[in-house]
Amino acid sequence: VAKDRSNATALSIPRDLIVNVPDCPTTQDDGSTKVIPGSAGVRFNSSLGQDGRTPSCTLRTVTELTGVTADNFMVADFNAVKTLSSAVGGVDVCLAKDIDDPDSHLKLSAGEHTIQGEEALAFVRTRHSVGFGGDLSRIEIQQQFLSSLMRKLxxxxxxxxxxxxxxxxxxxxxxxxVDSRLDSIGKLKDLGLELGKLDTRNLTFATVPVDDNPAEKVKATVVLREASAQRVFAMIRDDVSFTEVQRKKKKEAAAVAARLKGPKSAPGDIRVRVQNGGAPSGSAQQELLYLQNEAGVTKSENAGNAPAGLARTTLEYAPEQADQARALAAVLGLSGAAMKPGESVVNSQGLPAMTLTLGKDFKGAGIPLDAAAARAPEDVQKSTADKVQCAK
Incomplete structure (x- = not known):
């Protein structure tokens, strides 16, 4: 939930995502502390319940994965779904087809229904009868349920x-x-009233971008789709809305903003040398690999370390390279302020090239440097709470 309560993002993490679960201190019944050793390369759902892991272990895993530090947690079990759906008088859902799932015991005809109690639980548990029949399909139907619940409230x-x-x-x-900061009726009431300030158009449900695990012949787990996932994590850390309605816009001077306006070269025509001016070690090579392998900027090369450190990333270019500069700015999410009209340099082929200097603000390969210009990657499954969707 954004600090100004203008927007919120509910991010679903697939249970079968391969993650590293860090060491986790847990409080025992006698008041003592026991550290449960971490595990590398395991399913995300092993962070809760297995080997005595508590919700705090899941929070540590989420922070390790996303870089986002959670302020609070709530754990909703099967009874919570039944209790809360009944407490609001039922939740409206829509089905694009008849569903008869013997595993979840959900049996509903196509169309609109109001469900609560056991039927609501069956709805959020079904997966074999929707989408591709896997966990990702179940995530989508759960997001539809929560969107409808928010609209009802x-x-x-x-x-x-x-x-x-x-x-x-x-x-x-x-x-x-819940955690100790939400352990009373009054605290939960205050949280609910804060959420009431949200416009459902600005409540986005998204899923961490993943791919099938390439190490498996029989697909059972998934791994991060790195570039897209890191962009999603950065947007949440920076309080950037996934919706167009409340997208934050930086006000730049007209002359600076104008640097972004005009024709753009094709990615394959961009010539740029990448150097490190304050980013973590190895960042120039990481950015180069992203440019060449994912952004199509094949005429790029590593220029090593910059002669001086910079707080902010800059792109220097000659006047005749403006088309290339605008194109690269669009690829990297650079603001007009990061574009520095100047001189070109000569690349290893003896041709004029621009200079991209990664500053201390560099957040990782493929992550937009201007948070206000960030957009959710096109391959992120997402929806907003104001839209009625039917389970397919």
Whole structure:
């Protein structure tokens, strides 16, 4: 949830994603602390429940994976789905086809339904009868359920009425496991009222971009789609909305902003030398690999370390290279302020090239440097809570 409450992102992490679970200190029944050793290259769902791991272990794993530090946690078990869906008088869902799933015990005809209790639980657990029949399909149907739940809470003013929120919070205290900062009806009520400030158009449900694990012949787990995933994580860390409605816009001077306007060269025509001016060691080579292998900027090369450090990344170019500069700025998410009209340099082929100097603000290969210009990658599965979707 953004600090100014203008937007929020609910990010789903597939249970079968391969992650590193860090060491986790846990409090035992006698008050002592036991450190549960971490595990490398295991499924994400092993961070909770296995080997005595508590929700705090899952939070540590999320931080290790995303770089995002969670302020609070809630754990909703099967009973929570039944209790909360009933407490709001049912949740409206839509099916594009008939579903008869013997595994989850969900049996519903195509069309719109209001579900609660056991039926709501069956809905969020079904996977064999929707999409591709896997965990990613189940994530989509769960996101549709939560979107509808949010619309229900907004439509009947529950999230803006202290009285209604107290009643919902009373039900939640019996259905949710929460951390110590949310362990009372009053605290849950206050959180709900804060969420009530959100416009559902600016509540985005997204899923971490993943690919099938290339190490497996029989596909059972998934791995990060690195460039896209890191962009998603950076947007959440920087409080950048995934929606166009509340996208933050930096105000630049007209002359600076104008540097981004005009024709752009094709990626294959961009000539640039990349040098490190304050980013972590190896960043120039990482950015080079991204440019060549994913962005199509094949006429790029590593220029080593810059002669002086920079706080911010810059792209220096000659006037006749403006088309190339605008194209590269679009690829890297550079602001107009990062573009420095100047002189070209000669690359290893003896041809004029631009100079990209990675500063201390460099966040990783493929991650836009201007947070306000960031957009969710096209390959990220996402939806907003104001849209009614039917499970397919």
């Amino acid at each position: 907004k439509s009947n003013d529950t999230l803006t009425s202290p009285t209604k929120m107290v009643k919902l919070a009373e039900a939640a205290t019996n259905a949710l496991t």
